[in-house]
Amino acid sequence: MSPLFQGIITILVGVFGCVGYFYAANLLLDKVIFPARGPNIGRNINRATAVRPWLFLLPAILALSVYLVYPVVGSFWRSLFNRSGEEFIGMDNYGALFADDVFRQALFNNALWALVVPAAATFFGLLVAQLTDRLKWGNIAKSLIFMPMAISFVGASLIWKFVYAGDPDIGIINAVRDGLGLDPMDPIQVPFWNNFFLMAILIWIQTGFAMVILSAALRGIPEETVEAAIIDGANPFQLFFKIKVPQIMGTIVVVWTTITILVLKVFDIVYTMTGGNFGTQILPSYMMTLMFRDDGRATAVAVVIMVVVLPVMIWNIRQAQKEMR
Amino acid sequence: MADLILKDVVKSYGDVNVLRDINLDIETGELIVFVGPSGCGKSTLLRMIAGLEKITAGTLSIDGQVMNDVPPAQRGIAMVFQTYALYPHMTVRENMAFALRIAGQSKEEIEQAVNAAAEKLQLTDYLDRLPKALSGGQRQRVAIGRAIVRDPKVYLFDEPLSNLDAALRVATRIEIAQLKEQMPDSTMIYVTHDQVEAMTLASRIVVLANKGIAQVGSPLELYEKPNSEFVAQFIGSPQMNLLEGEIVETGEQTRLNLKRGGGTILSHYPSKPEDQGASVKVGIRPEDMVVAEGEDYAFEGKVDITEALGEVTLLYFEKEALGADPVIAKLSGVHSDRRGKTQRMTAAPERVHVFKDGVSLLYR
Missing domain, CATH: 1.10.287 (Helix Hairpins)
Structure with a gap:
């Protein structure tokens, strides 16, 4: 068949x-x-x-x-059993994890991801939503910004591999460096900062999501409150931060936490770009490296991820329910 | 000195002209009401005064200063919206303090202004509540309070009572009237489509129609001496009866023959000799119609329907043609027994209006 x-x-x-x-x-x-x-x-x-x-x-x-x-x-x-799954070893897998430098590095990097990516994606999404609201070609701009949402994480990583490529004829960063007369370098291998270069990919993808939801929320704000604030003398910044943003705070929180949950699960980008090398390891990709080699340890990582995601998830659902009311 | 002057004001959206030739002098302390059918541009005119809409041509000046390009906040105006437009994330206190905070006033000043306004509007107990925890009437009071704390020269009200239920509307209307009395020096401009609000609140009413001002005057002036058929029918409920007639005697007073029923009636409106024989509309308000006792009568018709409301009875006479407005008479007392009977009606000469080509003979 x-x-x-x-x-x-x-x-x-x-x-x-x-x-x-x-x-x-x-x-x-x-x-x-x-x-x-x-x-x-x-x-x-x-x-x-x-x-x-x-x-x-x-x-x-x-x-x-x-x-x-x-x-x-x-x-x-x-996760309470050893590598082969035959011997009960209690919490030993967790003990070994926390003794492992790579795991601690992954935990730290993950925390960094969970802070930076949702913040940046939500911020840029909000910015784009507000700036394109009154533009004639705003919808075209929004479509373009939304498009990365349709690309798989692996596909997006491949695209950004070209952006970060060491060859000045391919990579835009090195093309710029070359233009300035600097030697080519590999951004992916710059310690610590390479984490941010990887985060940029996810921000690039998620900004569209944040933008669409926040744009709808912004349009839902009663026009009269904005007009009343104009009459009250608010300048554009005060209008945005004191009148508009507080009114869509619930939606912002939902978008933020939704992206946070996603961030805590994403492994594709790190896996594709660096394989967790050069100090870019995060929990999900670390789990992948352990999988099939030591299932006990890998499931322990999975449980850690779940424990980390759970509170964010609960908060997210609570906020979403509040929004719907 | 006139406080707020609109001179040759025009509003267009692209090629579409919505208001033209608006000329209006509003004096300090007046309560001006804009009325008109929906879509006549009354809200647009208010929003132009507020600065929320651009003035296409002409000038707006407040206290002698041209305001066309002055931002809304610096015009010395405050606006109360139909939907209240309270900031939902701020407490009543914060809502009222917002404008003052933006203006950079000190905490003590803000506190004082907010408390004074809250007291005036009986909102002191609600200062720390969010708008969603208030009733419609309370929300509208907060919206008014937000205007009061700014101590503006001109208050703008955009149909402030339309979202309230009938009982609350009457109560809030009276509150606004009392508020106006407490602040005799502040000018108020009030937009409504409700003529009862217009009649009860206004020191002067501006009737807007057909992209312009139809008539400006005190409520009773508009009621007693409407300058056109439009204003005559717009003010008063049920609307004024307009009967086809012919001028048969001119002079200080005018004698008219009515087409329907063949009666004659005298009007206090003066007419010129050349009006002799002219076709006109004779306007008689339903409440001015009286049953003709003697030989003289103006109108004769069969009573089709009666509506007894207790203190008055409305008589609907048979329509002349399908789709025509019925002639209505409002008689005090109960007159249900007149149904189905042919009835002769007349009116006192000072209550009879005469319109030629849509315009009152008084305003030619």
């Missing part, structure tokens, strides 16, 4: 399976288990109504349990 055919079958089975499940389960509930007739008709209708949400939620709950909850528990359990 050709893969294409297989794919189509899978889609059909999936879609019609879902529709079939909901239809059949609903029918079963209404006609067989709690039929809306007979002496207990009122009670039956109430019970059917009480059961129905669970019936519809069941597939989602099952899927989430099997593919999310179980792996979390399973990973934690696995």
Whole structure:
């Protein structure tokens, strides 16, 4: 069977399976288990109504349990075993991690990423959203800035490899250096600062996301509050920072935390650009280097990442819920 | 000295002209109300005075200073918006203090001004609340308070009561009237489409129509001596009846024959000899119609519908043609029994308006 055919079958089975499940389960509930007739008709209708949400939620709950909850528990359990998975070693994997210089470096770099990338992406997104708001060609500018969102992290990394290339005929940075009469260098190998060169890639990608959401939020601000502030004498900066930004603070926080969560999971960029060398290691790519060599240690890293992401995630969901209210 | 002067003001968006030839002198301490049908440009005119819209041509001056290119904050104006336009992230206190903080006033000055305004508007207990924790009427009071703390020369109100429910609207309207009394030296310009607000609040009403000013005058002037059919029908509710007629006797007073029903009526409006035989519109307000007791009557018609409201009864006479405005009479007391009967009506001469080609004979 050709893969294409297989794919189509899978889609059909999936879609019609879902529709079939909901239809059949609903029918079963209404006609067989709690039929809306007979002496207990009122009670039956109430019970059917009480059961129905669970019936519809069941597939989602099952899927989430099997593919999310179980792996979390399973990973934690696995991280308590040694490399081969045969010997229980307690917290030794975690102890070894924190004794490891590369891990500590990755943790530090990750913290740096989590601070710089969301801040920069949100800041630039907000800036672009505000500046393009009144422009005639603002929508074209926005489309261009949004475009990197459509590129995979690996693809983006490859593009930026050209930007950072050592050959002045290829890399723009070295082309500029060459123009100034300086010797070519490899930006990727400059200690510490190379982290920021890698972050630039993710900022480049995520600014579009921040811009789109914040642009919509800015448009949602009642025009009258802005006009009232103009009459009150606010200059453009005060208008922006004292009237507009506070009104979209909820959205800014959601964008910020969403990007933070993404940052804590991204490994592709580091993996593609440096493979974690030259002091650019971060947790997810560090996990990748350990995977298949020492699964116990790798799952321990995964658990650490989860613990780091969790509070941000909870905050993010809380803020998003507040926004929706 | 006139405080705020609009001279030959024009507003266009590209080729589309929305206001033209606006000439208006507003004196210090007046409460001017702009009324007009929706889309007549009354809000645009207010926003031009505020500086939120550019003045295409003509000049706006406040206290003798041309304000066309002066930024809104330096015009000495404050504006109250229909939607309140409170800053949602600031408390009532911060909302009111914002303009003063921007202006760089000292904390003590701001505190004093805010407290004084809050007291005047009974907002002292709410100073530390956010706008979302206030009712519509309280929000509107905060919006007014925000204007008061700035101590402007001119207050601009853009339909401030439109978002309130009926009962609150009356209460807030009275509050605004009292506020005006407390501040006799401040000029207020008030935009509304509600003629009751206009009649009760205004020292002078500006009726806007057809891209320009139709008439300016005190509420009673507009009611008693409208200069055109438009103003006559715009002020007053139900609107003035306009009946086809012919001038049969000219002079200090004018005698008219009415087309429908064939009656005659005398009007206190003077007319010239050459008006003899001219076709005119005879305007009689529903509340001025009285039942003709003797032989003389102006209008005769069959009563189609009666609406008894208790203190008054509205009589709707049969329409002359489909789509025509019905002739309405407002009689005091209950008159439901007149339904279906043919009724002769007349009015006192001083209550009869005469319009020739849409213009009142008084204003030719």
